[in-house]
Amino acid sequence: MIKLFSLKQQKKDGETAPKTGNQKKPSAAQLRITKDINELNLPKTCNTEFPDPDDLLTFKLIICPDEGFYRGGRFSFSFKVGPNYPHEPPKVKCETPVYHPNIDLEGNVCLNILREDWKPVLTINSIVYGLQYLFLEPNPEDPLNKEAAEVLQNNRRLFEQNVQKAMRGGYVGSVYFERCLK
Amino acid sequence: MDKMGSGEGPDNLQYRWCHLRKVLERTGPFCHPDFEPSPDNLNFLMESCKLLVIGAGGLGCELMKDLALMGFKDIHVIDMDTIELSNLNRQFLFRRRDIGQSKAEVAAKFISTRIPGCHVTPHFSKIQDFDETFYRSFHIVISGLDSIVARRWINGMLISLLSYKDGVLDQSSLIPLIDGGTEGFKGNARVILPGITACIECTLDLFPPQVTYPLCTIANTPRLPEHCIEYVKVIQWSKENPWDVPIDGDDPQHINWIYEKAMERAVQFGIQGITYRLVQGVVKNIIPAVASTNAVVAAACATEVFKLATSCCVPLDNYMVFNDVDGIYTYTYQAERKEDCLACSQVPTTVDIPGPEAKLEDLITVLCESPKFLMKSPGLTATIDGKNRTLYMPTVASIEEKTRVNLKKSLNELGLEDGSQLMVADSTSPNTLIIILKFASPPDFEME
Ligand SMILES: [Zn+2]
Numbered sequence: 065m066i067k068l069f070s071l072k073q074q075k076k077d078g079e080t081a082p083k084t085g086n087q088k089k090p091s092a093a094q095l096r097i098t099k100d101i102n103e104l105n106l107p108k109t110c111n112t113e114f115p116d117p118d119d120l121l122t123f124k125l126i127i128c129p130d131e132g133f134y135r136g137g138r139f140s141f142s143f144k145v146g147p148n149y150p151h152e153p154p155k156v157k158c159e160t161p162v163y164h165p166n167i168d169l170e171g172n173v174c175l176n177i178l179r180e181d182w183k184p185v186l187t188i189n190s191i192v193y194g195l196q197y198l199f200l201e202p203n204p205e206d207p208l209n210k211e212a213a214e215v216l217q218n219n220r221r222l223f224e225q226n227v228q229k230a231m232r233g234g235y236v237g238s239v240y241f242e243r244c245l246k
Numbered sequence: 247m248d249k250m251g252s253g254e255g256p257d258n259l260q261y262r263w264c265h266l267r268k269v270l271e272r273t274g275p276f277c278h279p280d281f282e283p284s285p286d287n288l289n290f291l292m293e294s295c296k297l298l299v300i301g302a303g304g305l306g307c308e309l310m311k312d313l314a315l316m317g318f319k320d321i322h323v324i325d326m327d328t329i330e331l332s333n334l335n336r337q338f339l340f341r342r343r344d345i346g347q348s349k350a351e352v353a354a355k356f357i358s359t360r361i362p363g364c365h366v367t368p369h370f371s372k373i374q375d376f377d378e379t380f381y382r383s384f385h386i387v388i389s390g391l392d393s394i395v396a397r398r399w400i401n402g403m404l405i406s407l408l409s410y411k412d413g414v415l416d417q418s419s420l421i422p423l424i425d426g427g428t429e430g431f432k433g434n435a436r437v438i439l440p441g442i443t444a445c446i447e448c449t450l451d452l453f454p455p456q457v458t459y460p461l462c463t464i465a466n467t468p469r470l471p472e473h474c475i476e477y478v479k480v481i482q483w484s485k486e487n488p489w490d491v492p493i494d495g496d497d498p499q500h501i502n503w504i505y506e507k508a509m510e511r512a513v514q515f516g517i518q519g520i521t522y523r524l525v526q527g528v529v530k531n532i533i534p535a536v537a538s539t540n541a542v543v544a545a546a547c548a549t550e551v552f553k554l555a556t557s558c559c560v561p562l563d564n565y566m567v568f569n570d571v572d573g574i575y576t577y578t579y580q581a582e583r584k585e586d587c588l589a590c591s592q593v594p595t596t597v598d599i600p601g602p603e604a605k606l607e608d609l610i611t612v613l614c615e616s617p618k619f620l621m622k623s624p625g626l627t628a629t630i631d632g633k634n635r636t637l638y639m640p641t642v643a644s645i646e647e648k649t650r651v652n653l654k655k656s657l658n659e660l661g662l663e664d665g666s667q668l669m670v671a672d673s674t675s676p677n678t679l680i681i682i683l684k685f686a687s688p689p690d691f692e693m694e
Contacts, residue, residue: 089406090629090669092398092447092588095678102625102641102671117636117648120627148395151450166462170485174461184450206462 093149097121100188110192121145124159125192128246129199133224137162137231138246141173141195143188153182156191161241163230165202165213169239173198174208211237263288266317270556278557287556292317292363295555298384299323300373300400302349304535305390305426307339308544313388314357314364316552321357322384324369324376325350336537373400381421382407386551388424390544394453397425398589401438401446405589408441413593415441422554426547429454429533431571433543436581437550437562440590444564444581447589452581456531471519474511475528478504495530504529542568586676594667594680601685602658606637609657609683613670621672628668630661637668657683 090098101120104112113124125141139162145154156178157171166174175194177186207213216223226236233243270287277283297318299309302325313321327349329340339356340349354368369376373396381387381403391397401423409419423438425446438445463469464477483493483504494500505525512520526532546566553559565581568574585591597612597619606626613621625639637652637660639645652660662668664685671678 089402090627090634090667090678090680092402094627094634095588095592095669095680098625098627098669099671099678101645102639103673104642111644112642113644114642114648117639117645118634120634120636148398151394151398151453152456168465168481170481172461172465172481174465176460178461179458180460182455206460208462208465210466 091147093145093147094120096150097145097188103187103189104192105189106192107196110196121149125195127196127199129196132200133202133227134162134164134199134231136246137199137244139199139244143191145188150184150186153178153186154188154191156195160244161230162244163209163212163227163236163239163241164198165204165207165209165216166198168208172208174206263317266291269558276559278553278560281557281559287558288317291552291555292319294320295385296320296383297322297551298381298387299390300387300396301325301390301392302337302339302353302368303327303333303390303392304336304537304540305428305544305547306349307337307353308540309388309390309426309547310339310353310357310366312544312548313551314361314366316548318551318555319364320367321364322367322369323350323354324371324373325353326370326372336535336540373403378403378407384421386422386424386554388426388547388551390426390540390547392427394450397446398450401440402589404438404440405445405592410593424547424550424554426543428535428539428543431536431539431569433539433568434566435543435546435550435562435568436565437554438564444583445587445590448584448587449565449581468511468515468517471508471512471517471524472528474508474515474517474520475504475525477511478507479529482507493529495526501526501529539568539570542570588677591677592680594682596682596684598684598686599657602663603656605654605656606660607653610638610653613672613681619674621670621674624670624672626668626670628660628662628666630666635661 097120106112109128109130111126113126114120115122115124121144123143125143127139127141129135129137138160140159142157142159143154146152156173158167158173159171161169173195175191175198177190177194202216204213204217212223212226215226230236230241231243231245233241235241266288271283271285273281273283295318297313297320299306299313299321302310302323306323306325310321310323325348328346329337329344329349329352331342331345334340334342337349339353344352348368348370350368350370354366357364357366387400387404389397389400404421404423407419407421409416420440420442423440424435425438426435427433437443459473459476461480464473465481468474468477479493488503489500493504501522505520505522508520508525512518546562546568550562553561562578563580566576566578568576583590595618597609597616599609599612610624610626613619613624623640625641626637628635628637636645636649638649662683664683666683668681668683669678670681
């Protein structure tokens with residue numbers, strides 16, 4: 065064990081301390097997000113957009129599924145990474161109106177790792193894969209859009225037609241969807 | 247304004263410190279091996295040792311009282327909060343007439359007045375408002391915080407004060423952090439020697455994650471009153487946005503709105519148990535505070551401060567958990583340092599660069615070719631004039647495009663100088679590295 069104050073008779077004024085310059089030190093969140101972003105390994109259906117390259121905490125993810133119900137669509141998600149990252153997950157919202165059992169019309173996304181199952185070892189990449197999976201395998205068991213979930217469960221043909229209708233731009237029931245085909 | 251212990255009054259009475267003298271002026275079987283009994287120990291504690299207490303809430307009040315009664319005379323306290331009625335049951339330095347005033351200021355005045363000789367300096371501000379020079383002036387920092395963000399910040403700050411000579415830690419740059427935390431009937435006290443023992447970031451997994459419920463449960467199958475409140479908080483607020491602002495947990499109007507909407511939803515699903523207090527608790531993430539837990543944890547922390555300041559005894563190694571839910575339980579263990587800790591494993595590495603006229607691409611070449619680094623495709627960021635800047639990031643197309651122009655710019659043009667720090671992320675390392683630019687000495691200074 066070290067003995068901390070062997071020089072303890074002296075008062076601390078700060079001027080005896082080594083000069084390291086008064087630079088703002090990067091926060092742990094900043095260090096971690098820099099790593100996450102630099103190591104992004106996106107599937108070919110995904111792309112990121114950084115409106116301000118100096119701000120790695122705010123960006124968009126664009127997913128263009130090439131198979132499944134949502135093939136041919138283009139869906140944009142906003143990511144906001146807070147100062148408590150990676151202790152807390154980033155806030156993710158879907159900005160494209162989509163007919164999907166796990167995404168509601170306000171853009172809230174039901175993906176376990178975005179909330180209750182988030183762990184600091186997960187990365188931005190894990191979320192990208194999770195979101196991509198939602199388009200390949202929409203899950204009617206955990207619905208956020210209950211109507212869409214019921215249709216998917218009872219009539220896959222109708223669900224497929226509704227998804228197509230929504231992506232082309234039009235009404236599904238009483239809800240209007242903007243066109244989001246590529 | 248303040249009356250100082252100027253050598254008169256009870257301080258001079260022999261008996262006030264006689265118990266401390268017994269501990270500090272004699273040796274004993276439990277003493278630290280390096281302990282030298284001497285009147286100097288008490289003298290240092292009272293006359294030189296400068297402490298910083300972060301947080302003047304439940305733990306902070308206890309800490310300040312304990313430390314002041316132990317003989318520490320130079321205590322600073324930071325807190326950005328003001329006193330609320332609900333604090334008064336346990337934050338005993340405050341009275342009803344103090345409601346609305348700064349916790350730090352009222353607490354400082356109370357201790358300075360009540361305990362002869364002790365002077366507490368208040369700072370009614372955020373910890374982030376102070377820089378290195380401020381934090382470097384303390385011998386020991388003690389935190390009694392309820393926020394993980396603030397803990398991580400002070401942890402990062404104390405680690406950034408460490409200086410290394412040839413990769414070896416200079417122990418005189420080390421400022422210990424004694425961290426106390428409580429949640430209801432549970433608490434912990436820990437001793438962090440930055441750069442030596444496990445830091446806050448090393449043990450981030452130990453902090454309980456915020457209670458969250460699956461979104462789909464909240465949206466479709468609520469069973470608990472909390473589900474209804476979360477629904478209003480997460481979904482309904484942004485949809486209806488009654489005041490066009492984010493939720494402010496301290497605004498009674500906001501809490502009332504959430505309360506009413508949550509009630510409607512609870513009725514709809516036949517759920518009982520929504521109360522105004524519960525709404526407040528869920529929205530603000532309040533965990534009920536227990537005065538006795540605070541007292542025990544603060545006492546454990548203060549004892550560690552005493553041990554470190556006097557070297558009279560081996561300090562806690564390094565994490566004590568306390569639980570008085572059912573009887574009393576304590577357990578101490580050695581939390582382990584994480585080898586790849588984002589905060590404390592960071593020993594900045596210097597990179598030799600010819601001078602300020604070198605281009606960013608030259609620096610990248612050095613990082614890729616120097617045997618010290620051998621990186622593959624490093625991404626570089628820096629803090630320049632207080633702002634985060636992305637200098638170059640090859641792996642993300644939209645960033646690469648916008649930062650490509652920087653490659654041909656000189657370090658000087660980019661605002662980088664001798665001693666500047668850069669963050670470098672690369673697939674060859676599990677963490678972002680911090681590098682320090684070292685320019686070769688200009689020819690003028692080479693002849694001595
Ligand atoms: Zn650490």
